[in-house]
Amino acid sequence: MPFSVTALEGLPMVQPGDDLAALLLAAISRMGLTLTDGDIFCLAQKIVSKAENRQVLLADITAGPEAEALAREVEKDPRMVQLVLDESTDILRKRTGALIVRHKLGFVGANAGIDQSNIDHADGEAALLLPVDPDASAARLREALQRATGKRLGVIITDSHNRPWRLGTIGAAIGSAGVRVLQDHRGGHDIYGRELKVTLINRADAIATAATLMMGETTERLPAALVQGLPPEDTADTAQLINRPLDEDLFR
Amino acid sequence: MPFSVTALEGLPMVQPGDDLAALLLAAISRMGLTLTDGDIFCLAQKIVSKAENRQVLLADITAGPEAEALAREVEKDPRMVQLVLDESTDILRKRTGALIVRHKLGFVGANAGIDQSNIDHADGEAALLLPVDPDASAARLREALQRATGKRLGVIITDSHNRPWRLGTIGAAIGSAGVRVLQDHRGGHDIYGRELKVTLINRADAIATAATLMMGETTERLPAALVQGLPPEDTADTAQLINRPLDEDLFR
Numbered sequence: 001m002p003f004s005v006t007a008l009e010g011l012p013m014v015q016p017g018d019d020l021a022a023l024l025l026a027a028i029s030r031m032g033l034t035l036t037d038g039d040i041f042c043l044a045q046k047i048v049s050k051a052e053n054r055q056v057l058l059a060d061i062t063a064g065p066e067a068e069a070l071a072r073e074v075e076k077d078p079r080m081v082q083l084v085l086d087e088s089t090d091i092l093r094k095r096t097g098a099l100i101v102r103h104k105l106g107f108v109g110a111n112a113g114i115d116q117s118n119i120d121h122a123d124g125e126a127a128l129l130l131p132v133d134p135d136a137s138a139a140r141l142r143e144a145l146q147r148a149t150g151k152r153l154g155v156i157i158t159d160s161h162n163r164p165w166r167l168g169t170i171g172a173a174i175g176s177a178g179v180r181v182l183q184d185h186r187g188g189h190d191i192y193g194r195e196l197k198v199t200l201i202n203r204a205d206a207i208a209t210a211a212t213l214m215m216g217e218t219t220e221r222l223p224a225a226l227v228q229g230l231p232p233e234d235t236a237d238t239a240q241l242i243n244r245p246l247d248e249d250l251f252r
Numbered sequence: 253m254p255f256s257v258t259a260l261e262g263l264p265m266v267q268p269g270d271d272l273a274a275l276l277l278a279a280i281s282r283m284g285l286t287l288t289d290g291d292i293f294c295l296a297q298k299i300v301s302k303a304e305n306r307q308v309l310l311a312d313i314t315a316g317p318e319a320e321a322l323a324r325e326v327e328k329d330p331r332m333v334q335l336v337l338d339e340s341t342d343i344l345r346k347r348t349g350a351l352i353v354r355h356k357l358g359f360v361g362a363n364a365g366i367d368q369s370n371i372d373h374a375d376g377e378a379a380l381l382l383p384v385d386p387d388a389s390a391a392r393l394r395e396a397l398q399r400a401t402g403k404r405l406g407v408i409i410t411d412s413h414n415r416p417w418r419l420g421t422i423g424a425a426i427g428s429a430g431v432r433v434l435q436d437h438r439g440g441h442d443i444y445g446r447e448l449k450v451t452l453i454n455r456a457d458a459i460a461t462a463a464t465l466m467m468g469e470t471t472e473r474l475p476a477a478l479v480q481g482l483p484p485e486d487t488a489d490t491a492q493l494i495n496r497p498l499d500e501d502l503f504r
Contacts, residue, residue: 002256002257002258002466002480003256003257003258003462003465003466004254004255004256004257004481005254005255005256005462006254006255107417107418108416108417160453163415163416164360164415164416164496165359165360165495165496165498166359166424166454166457166494166495166496167434167452167454167493167494167495167496168433168434168435168452168453168454168455168457168494169452169453169454170422170453170454170457170458170461171458172418181420182419182420183420183468200419200420200421201412201420201421201422201465201468202418202419202420202421202422203420203465205418205420205422205461206422206423206461206462206464206465207465209422209457209458209461209462210255210257210458210461210462210465212458213255213453213455213458213459213462214254214255216435216453228254229256241419242418242419242420243417243418243419244416244417244418244419246417
């Protein structure tokens, strides 16, 4: 069976408090798609954060001395830098316009995933933080979707990440429920009995990347996709599994 | 239209000199698949290297003093270390069993992509090097596939890469022809007129990653996949575009 990704069309601009499961299922219904056990909904972080009201008005933020100094160094708005510091545990790299940090959630990325694009706030300039606990958000969404449909489904919350050494963003799973995140072949052998070179496969990032390709293929207005054709999984895996312990990270 | 990935079934074990285009088209025909303009063939590096006779007998390699010293340090076979040195321009990191190097082709990865799994050589222990020029290999394959089918096709040669900070391999495009590799939104604006956060999308790695997911989903014996549902592209892009200049690499 082929693996397929369908961008979900016609989703409205998501507002705080919106019921994302209901919006996703309405899109599925409008598009005439049929859900099967194993199907995975991929949602851009942005709509999850918006539904969870993670917008912050910059006028409400006061930058402390550390944020002020760092903001001068990297030429960013000190209030944005304060938000990045609040959301992260370590600063790994700095350059003009960007701070590479370890987010409180454990992953490493630019500006703690805080986004200012496609944010509209009536009271002034705003920023959008990541969901407080994207794995928990995915689990809640999955439960609502399964309850409404009776199917065994997965949910991945995606973001776009830059990487060392390779240009261009790819998708990343920052929250996951009902999806086998890491496929472990450690100790496996090839057909000649030799130990396998590739021993641990990141399925969740791969699925997020495939979904993100379709979500971005036409317009920023396609913030969710349905992934079909993978077998249903009995798994308690979460996206937290992906975070490579910093002190074991050869690439650091 | 959904984006889909179908693993190509029933490919034989590839041998030096094999006509990969013919093998791929035979699989397409056996599986009853119909090609459309824009379809992309993804091939695991391993079968391309095998067809190009990139196997090396370790008995034919003599390790020099640098390789001998490095081999003691990282506990690898000195002949394998010699091959890694021959294939690379810089050593970026070392640890037991692995050397992270900049390959002559420009990308950064473990052990210069040299693989010893699923290699069978009658005359003793062997290793498989990457294709000499994977972009050229992809271009030749594309030409043969287009000539045979009359369709506008893309070809990506994939490998599995580890990454800093995130566990588990994902796919990478190490050779590409007929595929828009980087989608550039720099200077683009969101629906409220604010500059976009994500400005450069790595489509080739995303397609390689989606394909690799299906190629690995069942068995090591599925070394190629057909990606369908993306629009045909007029592009001279190659996978070389992906290599981030090391001196501009914030993550280095």
